Amino acid sequence: MNHLIRILNDSDRETLAWLCKHVGDVRVAAAARHLGGSGKPYLSAVCRYLGVRPPTSRQHDRPVEDCTVGDSYLAQIRLLLAHRSQAPLKQHL
Numbered sequence: 001m002n003h004l005i006r007i008l009n010d011s012d013r014e015t016l017a018w019l020c021k022h023v024g025d026v027r028v029a030a031a032a033r034h035l036g037g038s039g040k041p042y043l044s045a046v047c048r049y050l051g052v053r054p055p056t057s058r059q060h061d062r063p064v065e066d067c068t069v070g071d072s073y074l075a076q077i078r079l080l081l082a083h084r085s086q087a088p089l090k091q092h093l
Contacts, residue, residue, distance in 0.1 A: 004032035006040040015054045
């Protein structure tokens with residue numbers, strides 16, 4: 001199938017495998033040939049042509065990382081902003 005459809009990354013490979021399993025190799029190949037013309041169509045175009053939406057990529061599910069450093073900086077920023085917003089009030093009193 002790679003000779004008919006433009007595959008750019010591992011996510012495209014996974015989507016192509018899902019698509020072939022979901023609608024069948026024959027329909028995917030026919031859609032690619034119809035859309036291809038003089039080049040290879042993008043996988044997203046083939047999916048749209050077939051009227052299917054592939055499942056979302058698993059790469060977007062990132063593990064939770066340690067955020068203590070970032071949380072510490074955010075707390076410092078909030079403290080600075082709170083002090084700055086209170087400073088003009090003290091001057092007016």
